Amino acid sequence: MSPRNRIFPSARRTLLHTGGIIFVKPRELKSLSEDRLIGAARGGDRRAFSELVRRYEETVYRYAFKLCRDREKAEETLQDTFINVYRKLSTFDGRAKFSTWLYTIVTNNCLMKHRSRKSRALEESLEALEDPASWPGGKFPHGIARWEETPADLVLARELRVQIESAIRKLPPDYRIVFTLRDMEGKSTEETSAIVGISGEATKSRLRRARAFLRAELAPYMHEGRTAG
Amino acid sequence: MKCLDVYIHVCENLDQRLGTRRCLQIRKHLEACPDCRAYMESLKSTVAMIRSLPHPRLSRAAHERMLVALRSSGCLPPPRRPGPRTRAARRR
Numbered sequence: 001m002s003p004r005n006r007i008f009p010s011a012r013r014t015l016l017h018t019g020g021i022i023f024v025k026p027r028e029l030k031s032l033s034e035d036r037l038i039g040a041a042r043g044g045d046r047r048a049f050s051e052l053v054r055r056y057e058e059t060v061y062r063y064a065f066k067l068c069r070d071r072e073k074a075e076e077t078l079q080d081t082f083i084n085v086y087r088k089l090s091t092f093d094g095r096a097k098f099s100t101w102l103y104t105i106v107t108n109n110c111l112m113k114h115r116s117r118k119s120r121a122l123e124e125s126l127e128a129l130e131d132p133a134s135w136p137g138g139k140f141p142h143g144i145a146r147w148e149e150t151p152a153d154l155v156l157a158r159e160l161r162v163q164i165e166s167a168i169r170k171l172p173p174d175y176r177i178v179f180t181l182r183d184m185e186g187k188s189t190e191e192t193s194a195i196v197g198i199s200g201e202a203t204k205s206r207l208r209r210a211r212a213f214l215r216a217e218l219a220p221y222m223h224e225g226r227t228a229g
Numbered sequence: 230m231k232c233l234d235v236y237i238h239v240c241e242n243l244d245q246r247l248g249t250r251r252c253l254q255i256r257k258h259l260e261a262c263p264d265c266r267a268y269m270e271s272l273k274s275t276v277a278m279i280r281s282l283p284h285p286r287l288s289r290a291a292h293e294r295m296l297v298a299l300r301s302s303g304c305l306p307p308p309r310r311p312g313p314r315t316r317a318a319r320r321r
Binding site: 049075137145 | 237268272280282304
């Protein structure tokens with residue numbers, strides 16, 4: 001069997017094998033599977049890489065925006081991400097999904113732009129919230145007020161949208177990343193752990209603290225009803 | 230099970246109906262504890278509101294700027310030169 005047959009048996013009609021580098025005919029790019037596209041891009045085919053960019057640019061931009069909360073930073077992250085992907089593509093070993101690897105690169109690019117001392121102080125205060133000493137008899141330290149119904153339409157109200165945006169921006173990056181991946185991108189605990197490079201337990205505790213923080217930030221604006229209990 | 234235990238573990242089960250022993254204990258506690266019920270409902274509302282925020286799409290201009298950046302970094306090939314290469318173009 002020739003090397004050409006071994007590499008792409010079902011697509012040999014559409015592929016040219018030249019000097020160890022696999023090039024895909026431009027008109028076939030859109031229908032090529034992701035694995036083959038990655039293989040071709042790793043082999044130096046920049047048109048194949050261009051097709052990868054086309055498939056993922058919207059996903060990367062939206063995720064970057066959700067993390068950065070800023071169009072300009074999201075655009076900068078988009079460009080940095082694909083430049084990094086191009087440079088590191090030879091290190092992608094296919095053990096993880098390509099999208100998982102891509103999310104990791106976006107996440108790291110955003111983290112580099114956001115780390116600050118202020119965030120660390122807030123992270124410590126989030127951890128302190130779970131100190132059993134501040135839960136008398138294991139019960140909530142203060143009564144929990146019940147929120148009134150909050151239909152999604154309410155979010156369209158400008159005042160509330162501003163408050164939500166402000167709450168997300170205050171969340172330290174490590175927590176915002178986990179919250180975004182789990183609750184906004186719909187990733188599983190396992191995939192989130194793989195993207196961020198932390199244990200499943202750490203993912204769960206960051207998600208718990210992130211949700212609790214966001215809830216506490218929004219509580220004053222939620223037309224709290226009668227105090228429960 | 231105490232409120233602190235529910236606070237710690239309820240997040241894992243926010244949208245799930247799991248039948249594990251711990252989930253059953255949480256459910257039992259929630260039935261009896263208005264504070265924990267209110268807390269869990271408000272967490273659900275928080276997540277639902279944030280999910281419903283509108284997010285921008287990548288604009289045409291931002292897409293073009295990205296292509297320029299990737300070409301100048303050598304990641305993408307130069308744009309194809311326009312020319313009467315197709316039959317349709319030659320007919321025009």
